[in-house]
Amino acid sequence: MFELLDVTGTLVFAISGALTAIYKKLDLFGVYCIAFVTALGGGTVRDVMIGRTPVGWMLDIDYIYIITVGFLLSIVFNRYLERLRISMLLFDTIGLGVFTLIGLEKGIEFGLSPVVCVILGTLTATFGGVIRDILCNEIPVLFRKEIYATLCIAGGILFFFLQQLQLSDDVISPIVAIFIIAFRLIAFKYNWSLPIGSVFAKKE
């Protein structure tokens, strides 16, 4: 089940990257690269920073096949996929929840403190998109719009809170994933966003 979700997350992040690159009129190689870094960039940066090398995808090339599938789907069906924005959002959100959990677990595995684990979860889920935006020469959308990373952080805090209650990880993981996914969809529906950084100063 979890593995299926991991595959889904990787695939959808790859498609999200590929569609952005197609929209930016990159060539086929550029599209493939952006798909790749969007899907695997977050985990790669995480692995490099905690010293888990060679990084994950080098030891399990299934990820590369999944990204290739996402790339091909995007190339052939990109107009159709654009119209599927809502379904894409759902998949993207699944990726967000699953990747946050994976990042959290790697941090725990390396004996890092909860605060650092929450950062690693958020990084795993969001940094691929940041690299995508940098490569496409945009200010990362992550820093500008929507509740997104905030939910990863909230999910991470919930994870450690539930651990305090002595629940097993098998129970906690789905709760956290569902929490992130549900709130992301609600946030999207009601168009929630974080205030910009100068909000307090404005009221001075």
Added chain:
Amino acid sequence: MFELLDVTGTLVFAISGALTAIYKKLDLFGVYCIAFVTALGGGTVRDVMIGRTPVGWMLDIDYIYIITVGFLLSIVFNRYLERLRISMLLFDTIGLGVFTLIGLEKGIEFGLSPVVCVILGTLTATFGGVIRDILCNEIPVLFRKEIYATLCIAGGILFFFLQQLQLSDDVISPIVAIFIIAFRLIAFKYNWSLPIGSVFAKKE
């Protein structure tokens, strides 16, 4: 003493990042991220490249608290801090001196050659700002304006020169830090800058 300076450097780099992000109208999460990478990005890249993992701030979460303080100060007082440009410059310069020394020391600790240590010192002091500018979609200010990194390099060379004179590190470190800080302030006052790269060609 040194630790106090390290805290000061981290705090001021975090504020410098946060103010840039607020100016760019990023949301609160974006501001926090930019504060984080500005303060810890240089050290993170250094640690990753020399293989000191998990990287430093993961093992000492005090850094995260310091950045959080810098973030909160920036959010609440950003208009006031903007007016404090000169004081900010002083703090920023302290960060520059201290971070250069920290980078130098890590290089020596890993048995790397002096040239590489000087690069690591410069990288530690300046790369956070480079990442900040990339994330904010600017050509890094480091490459365009003022004597800045040049002073880190000069400070690093001075460090190894003084070591040749058999001085102890306890004597060398403050000399190098004061050298960097003093020259940076003088450079700022007299508006020194490096010539642009095509300077020689122009005279052809």
Added chain:
Amino acid sequence: MFELLDVTGTLVFAISGALTAIYKKLDLFGVYCIAFVTALGGGTVRDVMIGRTPVGWMLDIDYIYIITVGFLLSIVFNRYLERLRISMLLFDTIGLGVFTLIGLEKGIEFGLSPVVCVILGTLTATFGGVIRDILCNEIPVLFRKEIYATLCIAGGILFFFLQQLQLSDDVISPIVAIFIIAFRLIAFKYNWSLPIGSVFAKKE
């Protein structure tokens, strides 16, 4: 022989970076940095991801001298070098071939699968240029123009195909390098390029 080519590749990549930075009106330090990352960025990212740390150039500072030479040549002769575009292309192409081989070999040395080795070869040859473009605030040219990375991939595949034929690496390496170099020059002459990502959709 191989080492001479490695030196040539590093030198020419450094010049290519320096010329871009001069064109972008960066200051001398900025020009040096861009020369540095263009020449060594690909190998650095590769080493960090496979856990070969401290990264290569830290243990062999000859690379730093080579880059310094490239930097000085660019500063003094930049107008002349611009006119030498065709010769530069030849050298750049040698770098492409050699760096691909180096990346392939590091991957094999670390026992990684052929697919990953091909990615590492391509990364080593091309990622320095990607970092150069990001630092200069451009969408990486790699993703937009010409057959370039595609040839690294093709060369990598050829490498493993020839290995299946039981040829020794001493025979395979020059064949692969010549393959990449020859096709790159032909591609340049006939102005081949990859279709952009939305090509199939357009025909819908």
